Amino acid sequence: MEYGIMMFPSDFSMPPGDFARAVEERGFESVLFPEHTHIPASRKTPFPAGGELPQIYSHGMDPFVALTAAAVATTRLRIGTGVCLVVERDPITLAKQVASLDLVSGGRFLFGIGGGWNREEMEDHGTDYATRWTLLRERVEAMQAIWTQDEATYHGQFVNFDRIWSWPKPVQKPHPPILVGGNGARTLQRVVRYGDEWMPIARPGLTFGDRIKELQDLSAKAGRGPIPVSMFYLSSTPKSVEEHQREGVSRLVMAVNSAGADEVLPRLDRLAALVRRFEGN
Numbered sequence: 683m684e685y686g687i688m689m690f691p692s693d694f695s696m697p698p699g700d701f702a703r704a705v706e707e708r709g710f711e712s713v714l715f716p717e718h719t720h721i722p723a724s725r726k727t728p729f730p731a732g733g734e735l736p737q738i739y740s741h742g743m744d745p746f747v748a749l750t751a752a753a754v755a756t757t758r759l760r761i762g763t764g765v766c767l768v769v770e771r772d773p774i775t776l777a778k779q780v781a782s783l784d785l786v787s788g789g790r791f792l793f794g795i796g797g798g799w800n801r802e803e804m805e806d807h808g809t810d811y812a813t814r815w816t817l818l819r820e821r822v823e824a825m826q827a828i829w830t831q832d833e834a835t836y837h838g839q840f841v842n843f844d845r846i847w848s849w850p851k852p853v854q855k856p857h858p859p860i861l862v863g864g865n866g867a868r869t870l871q872r873v874v875r876y877g878d879e880w881m882p883i884a885r886p887g888l889t890f891g892d893r894i895k896e897l898q899d900l901s902a903k904a905g906r907g908p909i910p911v912s913m914f915y916l917s918s919t920p921k922s923v924e925e926h927q928r929e930g931v932s933r934l935v936m937a938v939n940s941a942g943a944d945e946v947l948p949r950l951d952r953l954a955a956l957v958r959r960f961e962g963n
Contacts, residue, residue: 683927685957686712686935687950688764688914691748692741695940702752704947706759708954713752714764714794714935715745722802730799738940746779753787762792764914764935765863765881769798769814770807773821773841774848777828781852789853794881794912795822796863815872816840822860822876829857861912870897874904881935883914884926891929923960 687705691698698715705713721740729735749761761783768776784791797818798804801811809817820838827834829852833845852858862869862877870893873880880897882890894911901909912933913926926934938949 683931683960684711684933685953686710686714686760686762686912686933687938687953688714688716688935689938689946690738690741690940691715691743691745692738692940693743694741694942695738696943696946697751698743698748699751699755700943701946702759702761703755704943704950706756708950709957710759710954712760712762712792712933712935714762714792715748715752716742716764717745717767718742718800718803719767719770720803720806721800722806724802726802727800742940746783749783749791750786753783753790758790760790760792761787762861763794765794765796765861767798767804768795768818768821769804769809771821773824774828774843774846776821777825778848778850780825780858781829781848781850784852784854784858785850789858791852791854791858792861792912793858794861794863795877813840815868819872819876826857826876863914870900873897873909874900874906877909879910879912879932881912881914884916884922886916889929890926890931894930920956920959923956927960 687710689695689701702713718739721735725735745763745766752761780791780793797814804811804814817840820841824836824841827836828848833847835844859878860876861879861881862873863881865882870880898908910932911930912935913931915934915936923934936953938946
């Protein structure tokens with residue numbers, strides 16, 4: 683099992699390049715950055731975790747800028763979005779951003795994607811909450827065409843273009859791994875249809891063994907091989923690591939608060955010590 687780190691890079695956190703270098707120095711495999719383009723001040727959509735929305739949600743950096751800094755500051759660390767809100771981005775522009783970052787990083791990019799939860803945020807981008815999953819699928823399929831075809835064409839309900847040229851193409855072939863985020867009822871079908879990995883969020887009391895088995899059964903029925911599972915991991919205890927290993931999780935992505943080096947580095951040291959207990963398992 684691989685171990686990654688997730689942090690919201692922000693205007694008050696440890697700089698993303700310094701952060702990524704510290705993550706790499708401690709032996710982690712990957713670093714993932716999430717995104718919110720903005721937070722509507724109306725705050726009509728409640729925070730899914732409950733309580734007040736943390737300040738970081740409105741102060742986060744653009745993940746592609748932050749990940750570029752992470753890429754140039756490191757040599758082996760995998761870098762990724764966790765997650766990119768595809769429903770808030772133009773697919774032609776996003777395809778170029780992904781391919782460019784994969785090129786700059788030497789093929790180290792992980793493309794984590796999600797549908798989002800804040801209705802007003804996506805509505806500000808012209809996205810209807812009710813049709814966001816269809817829009818996301820079409821944008822992903824359109825990007826896959828751009829990455830793999832010299833003259834890409836795509837026609838769907840929401841995304842339409844004829845014969846476009848767009849380079850660079852990604853270093854990773856056919857494209858960077860697409861990690862489909864979410865815990866919903868239809869998530870596994872989405873992973874099998876257009877994803878390369880599943881990226882759920884672990885929460886206290888949730889077990890994933892049955893759903894991982896269901897994912898692999900769906901993959902086999904679709905004529906695909908086993909699909910890796912990368913999990914956002916919120917409970918940093920040896921017991922929970924052991925449970926996720928048994929369930930078949932291939933990557934645990936552990937959270938670090940958006941803060942300065944004085945808080946972040948000791949947290950990374952503690953997580954690195956936890957990981958060392960399970961190396962080789």
